[in-house]
Amino acid sequence: MNPAPPGTPAPQAAVTVDRTAAPADAAIRTEGLRRTFPSGVALEGLDLWVRRGEVLALLGPNGAGKTTTVRLLNGILAPDAGSASVLGHDPAVDGDAVRRVTGVLTENAGLDDRLTVRENLVFTARVRGMAKREAERRTAELTERFGLADRLDQRTAGFSTGQRKRLALARALIHDPEVLFLDEPTSGLDPSATRDVVALIGSLAADHGRTIVLCTHFLGEAGRLADRMAVLDHGRLHAFGRPEELAAQLWQGVTVDVDLGAPCPPATLADLAVHDSGPTPTGCWVRLATREEIPRLVRALVERGHTVYGVGERQRDLEEIYFAIEARITGAAA
Numbered sequence: 001m002n003p004a005p006p007g008t009p010a011p012q013a014a015v016t017v018d019r020t021a022a023p024a025d026a027a028i029r030t031e032g033l034r035r036t037f038p039s040g041v042a043l044e045g046l047d048l049w050v051r052r053g054e055v056l057a058l059l060g061p062n063g064a065g066k067t068t069t070v071r072l073l074n075g076i077l078a079p080d081a082g083s084a085s086v087l088g089h090d091p092a093v094d095g096d097a098v099r100r101v102t103g104v105l106t107e108n109a110g111l112d113d114r115l116t117v118r119e120n121l122v123f124t125a126r127v128r129g130m131a132k133r134e135a136e137r138r139t140a141e142l143t144e145r146f147g148l149a150d151r152l153d154q155r156t157a158g159f160s161t162g163q164r165k166r167l168a169l170a171r172a173l174i175h176d177p178e179v180l181f182l183d184e185p186t187s188g189l190d191p192s193a194t195r196d197v198v199a200l201i202g203s204l205a206a207d208h209g210r211t212i213v214l215c216t217h218f219l220g221e222a223g224r225l226a227d228r229m230a231v232l233d234h235g236r237l238h239a240f241g242r243p244e245e246l247a248a249q250l251w252q253g254v255t256v257d258v259d260l261g262a263p264c265p266p267a268t269l270a271d272l273a274v275h276d277s278g279p280t281p282t283g284c285w286v287r288l289a290t291r292e293e294i295p296r297l298v299r300a301l302v303e304r305g306h307t308v309y310g311v312g313e314r315q316r317d318l319e320e321i322y323f324a325i326e327a328r329i330t331g332a333a334a
Contacts (some may be wrong), residue, residue, distance in 0.1 A: 022049035024121070027179055027211040028056075028073060032074055032082035035068055041066040044235045050228075052178075054226075055210040055214065057226035059322055064232040066215045071182045073213075083160035087178060100128070103172035107184040110168070113157035113328040117148055117167060120156060121174055128175045135174075142170040146200075162193035169197070172206075179211045180204065187222060194221070201225055223318030231325050239325045250324045254291050258301065259310040270305055272297070285314065 022029040026049040033046040033098035043065045051055045058066050071077040073086055075095020084090065089097040104192050111120055118139055125135030143149045146166040151159075156167065165185065172180060185201060186194040198221050204210045205225075216222050222229070229246070231239040237244055246323070257280065269277045274297070278286040286297060291313065 027052040032085045035079040054227045055205045055212045055225050057214050057222040058230040060232035065235040100181045103177035104181045105172045111156045116153050118152045124171050125174045146170045161188040181213045183215045219319035233329050243318050253289045255287045255314040
């Protein structure tokens, strides 16, 4: 994860967690989920939910609790307290039922390099209880979709990172799960392969109605895919909601970027007498109380001899929102 970009105003308000009650048709929900290990608390009081067909970006630094959350939701671990539900199944009580409707892609593909592409997929399908003919049909369908049809009978030893990632994603989809947990799905991929995988993930939710929990350090791809975001840090949920809703909590007023063709002189910024402002490589950014103040700002700049080439209201991207949240977490802990 990269630091916030230059020219970014500091957040002015505390962010809160969305406490809206989970909808009746939520695909995933947790209430007070807690898990400890001998090394300490991995997850503390997790309350969140994911709608059917929604993409949730589960974000946070290493050790935040993301992997523990995924394992709890798939019945791999049992919670110390609290509860969870995945498509109406309790992972702690009936993990097998949960795993029949979920697919998991781990950062490490975990392929058996002694097997061919076909064998990796058919074996996984058969373990999940699929009939041989159906397993072979799905294997043919998915290898065609993922560009692996010409490698069906090749062993996976020696495959590139992109090829292994595509095969691992095909394996996660072999039983046509309704819910997908994707852990760093594009790590190690070149830009072209990353673009293809991101487009595929987007289509799985938009066109096929799958519910997706995306764990990633690549905030740009999370911003392109996610409907909502949840930020974990040291096992606690610090922010949960739609990015635009969280941004509205973090930054008061409206921030606009003004194109002047060159950085705005400090003296001009001081004369503007606005709440907050700063130079950019091509002008300045200015925080205003409302959009209605934009004409006054333009007029003031023109009166001071500047040519205004353009004014645009800044839309906060997920990366900027994430780092603002992390900054508040770090400040609160100091």
